[in-house]
Structures are given as structure tokens and as C-alpha cells.
Amino acid sequence: MTTQCWQTLFSGFNLATMTNSGKCCAEIINGAIAIGKSGIILWIGHIDDLPNFDPEKLQIIEGNGEWITPGLIDCHTHIIYGGNRANEFEMRLKGKSYQEIAESGGGILSTVKATRAATQDELYTSALKRLNTLIKEGVTTVEIKSGYGLDTKNEIKMLKVAEMLNKHSFISIHKTFLGAHTVPEEYQGKANEYIQIVCNEMIPQIAKLKLADMVDVFCENVGFNIEQTEKVFKEARKNNLKIRIHSEQLSNIGATKLASMYGALSSDHIEFIDEDGVLAMAENDMVAVLLPGAYYFLREKKMPPIELLRKNNVPLAIATDSNPGSSPITSILLMLNMACTLFKLTPSEALAGVTCNAAKALGINDKAGQLIEGMYADIAIWDIKQPSELAYQYGVNPLVSLFKKGKRIM
Ligand code: NIG
Numbered sequence: 306m307t308t309q310c311w312q313t314l315f316s317g318f319n320l321a322t323m324t325n326s327g328k329c330c331a332e333i334i335n336g337a338i339a340i341g342k343s344g345i346i347l348w349i350g351h352i353d354d355l356p357n358f359d360p361e362k363l364q365i366i367e368g369n370g371e372w373i374t375p376g377l378i379d380c381h382t383h384i385i386y387g388g389n390r391a392n393e394f395e396m397r398l399k400g401k402s403y404q405e406i407a408e409s410g411g412g413i414l415s416t417v418k419a420t421r422a423a424t425q426d427e428l429y430t431s432a433l434k435r436l437n438t439l440i441k442e443g444v445t446t447v448e449i450k451s452g453y454g455l456d457t458k459n460e461i462k463m464l465k466v467a468e469m470l471n472k473h474s475f476i477s478i479h480k481t482f483l484g485a486h487t488v489p490e491e492y493q494g495k496a497n498e499y500i501q502i503v504c505n506e507m508i509p510q511i512a513k514l515k516l517a518d519m520v521d522v523f524c525e526n527v528g529f530n531i532e533q534t535e536k537v538f539k540e541a542r543k544n545n546l547k548i549r550i551h552s553e554q555l556s557n558i559g560a561t562k563l564a565s566m567y568g569a570l571s572s573d574h575i576e577f578i579d580e581d582g583v584l585a586m587a588e589n590d591m592v593a594v595l596l597p598g599a600y601y602f603l604r605e606k607k608m609p610p611i612e613l614l615r616k617n618n619v620p621l622a623i624a625t626d627s628n629p630g631s632s633p634i635t636s637i638l639l640m641l642n643m644a645c646t647l648f649k650l651t652p653s654e655a656l657a658g659v660t661c662n663a664a665k666a667l668g669i670n671d672k673a674g675q676l677i678e679g680m681y682a683d684i685a686i687w688d689i690k691q692p693s694e695l696a697y698q699y700g701v702n703p704l705v706s707l708f709k710k711g712k713r714i715m
Pocket residue numbers: 383412413416523551554599626628629630631632
């Protein structure tokens with residue numbers, strides 16, 4: 306084994322490699338990781354198995370029993386938006402439901418107004434604050450959705466902000482076009498016409514400008530129906546964009562099943578999914594993205610069917626869903642805690658949900674989410690005695706430092 310290309314060596318750390326799909330963290334106690342110039346992991350293993358190397362020729366980062374996990378991945382967010390919805394929070398506390406607020410012109414539409422009124426720079430500044438909050442908790446990859454522009458100009462504006470964040474933030478941003486989030490005001494009562502604009506105008510332009518990797522639809526009784534969703538998926542497929550879906554959050558209209566027929570990477574929310582939906586996910590290698598922040602903030606009563614998902618070996622991911630309406634929560638560590646306290650995941654499952662399984666939900670599981678030779682050296686170092694502490698406690702941030710593709714960013 307040649308060690309000449311090694312540039313950095315982490316040595317004396319415990320490693321949660323996340324190579325066991327969440328069944329356990331797959332640990333190496335007293336391990337080492339060597340990284341090359343290109344920011345790729347070149348060697349990983351127990352310290353006793355390290356091949357001979359010249360210590361003069363590389364930077365050595367010496368640990369003292371701290372834990373290393375893969376950089377965390379928040380695979381479902383809406384962190385770009387104008388304004389906020391604190392007023393609706395108060396309305397809900399007084400008894401109005403999320404659906405009632407949406408149906409009376411509030412909800413997503415009020416954020417659309419504020420987002421359309423904001424400049425690209427204003428959106429960038431407010432989103433960067435949220436992104437930095439995630440980075441401080443060990444996140445090195447974030448997915449961001451559009452969906453508060455709802456016309457071609459403003460959807461493109463949002464995705465350009467996501468691109469700016471990708472350029473300037475040191476971490477990886479994956480961009481998802483969510484033009485089919487809700488029907489904008491000017492198309493009220495004309496949802497089919499709006500979907501035509503999404504399909505004939507927005508998707509082709511966004512694909513041509515390479516402003517999105519994925520397409521998402523809010524398929525729901527207060528969102529788009531199955532026929533409309535299918536039209537969007539067809540267009541996404543035509544333009545080689547990967548597919549995600551907001552499904553079975555408030556009701557079950559068969560959204561996951563449809564998404565599974567179009568090769569969707571994941572189905573997200575799924576509190577109301579039934580056995581058919583779970584089987585469709587299992588048969589089509591989809592990830593279940595659980596969003597405990599939205600469940601908590603909307604005071605949902607119906608849990609996603611965790612046991613059924615486990616029984617069918619559906620990989621479970623966890624994300625913040627950070628957005629102004631249903632989950633104004635920008636903490637991945639809180640999601641780890643809530644995945645356990647609210648959804649009864651084990652701490653190992655929760656950690657897999659923000660590493661290997663989150664990578665799979667983004668279609669990047671060959672590059673990130675695990676500590677394996679050949680993958681990106683996205684590395685979070687934690688001052689903890691065991692990985693389960695990341696889910697167990699909340700409030701004291703145990704992140705020591707963070708590396709993206711081998712470069713220190715925190
Ligand atoms: O993931 N479900 C639809 N979209 C978001 C909420 C968006 C909003 O309320 O602004 C979600 O929960």
C-alpha cells in the first residue's frame with residue numbers, strides 16, 4: 306500500500322463508520338483515517354493496522370478518544386424564504402389548523418408573497434444564517450428546495466440563491482425544484498393550468514440552466530392530486546432530474562405508490578402511509594424520509610409506521626424540513642433527539658438517518674454518508690464517549706471540528 310498520496314492523517318479517534326445501514330454504527334475503536342489531496346478517504350482502519358508512512362510528509366491530527374462520524378446530511382429543507390409565519394403559529398395555538406390557515410390564503414402562500422418581494426441578496430443573507438446554524442452542528446451536505454416563488458422568475462431566483470450558497474458556504478448544496486408546492490394566487494381554481502406552466506416552462510428552463518438536481522411535488526389533499534403529480538414526474542424524467550415527493554403528510558391519496566413507479570429516491574413525511582405504500586417503497590429501493598420537526602410543530606397525532614418500515618427493510622432518513630410554516634426548526638441534532646423520543650428510533654437508526662440513509666435519499670450514497678475508502682472525507686469530530694450521545698442530549702453542542710472533503714471548515 307502506497308502512502309505517498311496521503312496528505313492528512315486523523316489518528317487516535319473512535320470511528321462510527323455508518324457502514325451497516327443503521328443496524329449499528331459499525332465502530333472502530335482507536336482508529337485512523339488517511340486523506341489524499343483530492344479530499345477523498347484513502348485509508349481507514351484500526352491504528353494497529355496502519356501501513357508505514359513518513360510522518361514528515363503529512364499533517365497529523367491527533368485525537369484523544371473523541372468520536373468521528375461522517376459529516377451530517379440534512380436531506381430535506383426549505384431554508385430559502387422571505388418573512389416568517391410567527392402570526393400563524395399564534396393562530397394555531399388558538400385552535401386553527403394548518404389546513405384551515407392554508408385554505409384561507411395563509412400558509413405557503415403568505416411565504417410566497419414575502420419571497421417574491423425579497424431580492425436575491427436578501428434571500429441569500431437570511432438563508433446563509435440558517436445554513437450556518439446547520440454547519441455548526443456538523444452538517445456538510447444540505448438539500449434545499451425552491452417552492453416559494455411559484456412563477457418561473459421567482460423559482461429561478463430561489464434556485465440561484467441555492468447555487469450561491471453552494472459556491473460560498475464550503476459545504477455541498479443539492480438543489481430541488483418544488484414548483485408544485487401549492488397553487489399560486491393568480492392560478493386559484495386553475496391548478497391544471499399552473500401544472501402546465503410547471504411542466505412546459507419551469508422544468509425545461511431550470512434543467513437547461515442546471516439549477517436543480519431533483520424535482521419534488523407536494524402531493525396531498527391541500528397540494529396537488531395524483532394526475533397533476535404524475536405530469537410533473539413525467540417532465541422531470543424527460544429532463545433527467547431525480548424525483549422526490551412530499552407524501553402522506555396529512556392524508557393518503559396514494560402519493561408514495563405513484564412516486565415509486567417513477568423511480569423516486571424517497572418519500573417524505575409519510576405519517577399516513579399504508580402497507581401498500583410501504584411495500585412499494587421496499588420493492589423500489591426508496592428511502593423513507595422522516596420529518597419529526599414537522600410532526601412536533603404541527604402537533605400531529607399519527608406516527609409514521611416505523612415498525613412496518615423496519616420489517617420491510619426500508620432505509621430511514623431524518624431531516625429538519627426547516628421551513629417557516631410546518632417546521633421552523635433548523636437543528637439536525639434536535640431531529641436526532643426527536644426521531645428517538647417521538648418516533649422511537651434507536652440512536653443508531655437516528656444517526657444512520659442523517660448519514661448513510663440521508664445520502665441515499667439524495668442519490669449520493671456512493672460518495673458521502675459513510676466513512677469508507679473512496680468516499681469524500683466529510684468528517685465531524687465530536688466530544689462524546691459514545692455515538693448515542695448525539696441523540697440522547699440536546700442543548701450542549703459536542704461538535705469539536707468539521708472537515709469538508711478533507712478541508713477544515715469549523
Ligand atoms: O414539508 N408540506 C409541504 N411543505 C412544507 C411546508 C411548507 C410551509 O408550510 O411553508 C413541509 O412541511
